[in-house]
Amino acid sequence: MLGMRPAVAAPLGLQRGLLRCAGGSRHHSSVALLSGRSPRTLISPTASSSPSSCRRRIASLAEIDPDHPEPRNPSTVSIDPFSWEDTAFDQARRDKLGLRGLLPPGHQSLQTQIERTLVQLRSKKTDLGKYVFLSALRVTNVRLFYAVVMQNAEECLPLIYTPVVGEACQKFSKIYRRPEGLTISLEDKGQVAKVIDNWPVPTGAPRIAVLTDGSRILGLGDQGWDGIGISIGKLSLYVAAAGIHPRATIPICVDLGTNNKEKLEDPLYLGLRRERASDAEYTEFLDEVMDALNTKYPNLIVQFEDFSTERAFFFLERYQKNNRVFNDDIQGTGSVVLGGFTNAARVSSKASGRPLHDQKILFFGAGSAGVGVAMQLKSFFTRQGLSDEEAKKRIWLCDSKGLVTNDRGDKLPQHKIHFSRDDNEGKQCKTLIEAVEYIKPTAIIGLSTVPDTFTEEVLQRMAELNKRPIVFPLSNPSHLSECNFETAVKATKGAVIFASGSPFPELDYEGKHLIPGQGNNLYVFPGIGLAGALCKAGRISDEMITESALALADCLNDEEKAEGRVYPALTRMREISRDVAVRVIQMAIKQGHARDGGYTASMDEDDLRNWVEGEMWKPTYQTYVA
C-alpha cells in the first residue's frame, strides 16, 4: 500500500481512505456512515476487532479510525492528514511507524498542540493570513484543525467561514497552495462521471457535497472558480458543527466560466478563462453533473450554494423533487431567519403587548435570500392562525427600485411576483425610509448587499414605531452589512433586537452587556445535511426545512433568553445541529422521505437524539499522551 501513495502528501479529501483494521484485513475508512444498526450496537473505539466488528465499526460516522495507515518520514513521504498526530505519537507508535528520530523528542497531547496552534494563529497579522494558516493545518492535520476550531469556535469560525472566507474567495487563486475539493468544468462535458470517479474516497463514503458555480459569493458577486472557497468553508462547518466525517464531504465547484473581467485578466486566475455559459449550456451541464453524482453516490446530499439569483431558483426547482438537494441561500437562510425571528417576535410582542401575528416585515433586498426568507416567514404567520393570503400581506419587499408593487411600471422577475403588492393604492416608495414611513414595520430584514442602508434615520424611526424594533441586517460579509451592531444599538437607544449575517462584537451600553445575534444559515445547514445523510433522505422537503427552523428556535435556552439572545450561543453548535437533525429526521419519517428501512422510525426521541450524537465524528487522537 505504501508504494501506492503519492510521493507528497495529497490534500484533504484526495487521499485514499484505506485503513487497516486491527484484525489485519483492509477496509475502507469509517466514512460509510449509517449502517442501519440499532443505536445500542454502537461500537466503542476500544471494542474488540473481529472482522465483523471491524465491518460494523467502519460503518459508523462517529467512529474514530480503528487503526491508522502508516505515516512515513514527514519530510520526504506522504502523511495521511486524517491520521497524523505529530508530536502526540507515543514512542511505541513512532517505532511502529518508523518515525523515531523524525519527530522532536517531546511528547505532547492534542491539547498542548491546540495551544501551540493558537499561539501561531494569533501571531498572524491579517485575517487572510490566519485563513491561510488554518487552511494549511486542515490539509496536514485534520484532527488538530477541527479540535482547534471546535474548542475555539467564536475565534475560528469567522476565520474559516464568513466573513473571512469572502476575502479568501476574492483572492483564492492568489493564495492557492494545493488542490482541495473537486472541480467539474465545462471542459469535462460528456465525461463528468469520469471526473467524479477520480474523487479518491470509497464509493458510498461521500455523503454531503456543497456545490457552487461561484457566481454570487456572499454579496461579493461573481468570483468564478475562486468561489470553491465557499464550498470548502461550508463543509468545514459540516464537520465542526455537525460531526460529518471529513472524508464524507465533497466541496465542488462547477466551473462554467466567469463574467468577472478582473479575474479573466489576472494571470494567476485558476478557473476557466471564458465568459459564463448560456442558460441552455448551464442546464445541460448541470443535468450531467447531477446524474453522475446520483449514479455514483445514491445517498449524497447536495447543498447548492451561492448561485446567482435566477439560477438559484431555477436549479432548486429543477432538482428538488427528484434529488436530495437544497439551496442554502434560499432555504437555509429562510430557516435560520424564521428560527431567529420566532424568538425575536416573542420579545417584541411582549414589549408591545400586541399579538404575535401582529408583525409587519419589510425586506430590503428581494433576491434569492430575500424571497427565500419571505417565503419561509409566511409560515410564522400561518402557524398563528392566519391564512396563506393574510400571511403574505404581512410581508413587503423592497429592491433596488423601491417597494415591489404590481403597478410600479416594470416587469417583475418571476421570484418577486408572489409578494408584489396589489393593495398600495398607487403608492410607490422609492427609498427605505419612505417604505418605513408607509408600512410602519415591526421588523426590517436586509438582504440587499448594500452597506449602511439601515441609516440612523431609519433605525431611529424604527425605534419610534416600536418599543423593541427587530433589525436584521443579514448581508455578508461584514463590510456589506446594512448596518453594524453599534450603530443599531445607539440609534435605538439599546432597544433593538438585532441579528446580522456576519458576526459583530458584543458591547456594553448604558450599564448593559448586549450580545448581537448572528442570523447566518450556519445554524441550520449542518443539521439539515446531517439529518438527510443519517436517514438517507430521498429528498429534502420544504416541511423538513421549516422543521429545522422551529427546532433552532426551540434550541434557545433560558440562560440565553435572559442574555437577550435570539440565537443560541455558537459554542453549542454540535448540540444545535443534533437537535435540528433530530427534528428534520422526524419530519422526513413522517413524510416518508427517510429511506433507511424504518431504522430511524424505530427509535423514540431520546434514542434518536443519542444516536445522532453518537454518529458524530470527533477529532480525537488514537494515542493518549498524559
Ligand SMILES: NC(=O)c1ccc[n+]([C@@H]2O[C@H](COP(=O)([O-])OP(=O)(O)OC[C@H]3O[C@@H](n4cnc5c(N)ncnc54)[C@H](O)[C@@H]3O)[C@@H](O)[C@H]2O)c1
Ligand atoms: N445571513 C445569511 O445567512 C445570508 C444567507 C444568504 C445570503 N445572505 C446575503 O444576502 C445578500 C443577498 O444575497 P442574495 O442571494 O439574495 O443576492 P441577490 O443578488 O439574489 O439579491 C440582492 C437583492 O438586493 C437588491 N438590491 C440591490 N441593490 C439594492 C439597493 N440599493 N436597495 C435595495 N435593494 C437592493 C436587489 O434588487 C436584489 O433583489 C448577500 O450579501 C448574501 O451574502 C446572507
Ligand SMILES: O=C(O)C[C@H](O)C(=O)O
Ligand atoms: O455564507 C454565508 O455566510 C451565508 C450565506 O450563505 C451567504 O451567501 O451569505
Ligand SMILES: [Mg+2]
Ligand atoms: Mg451562501
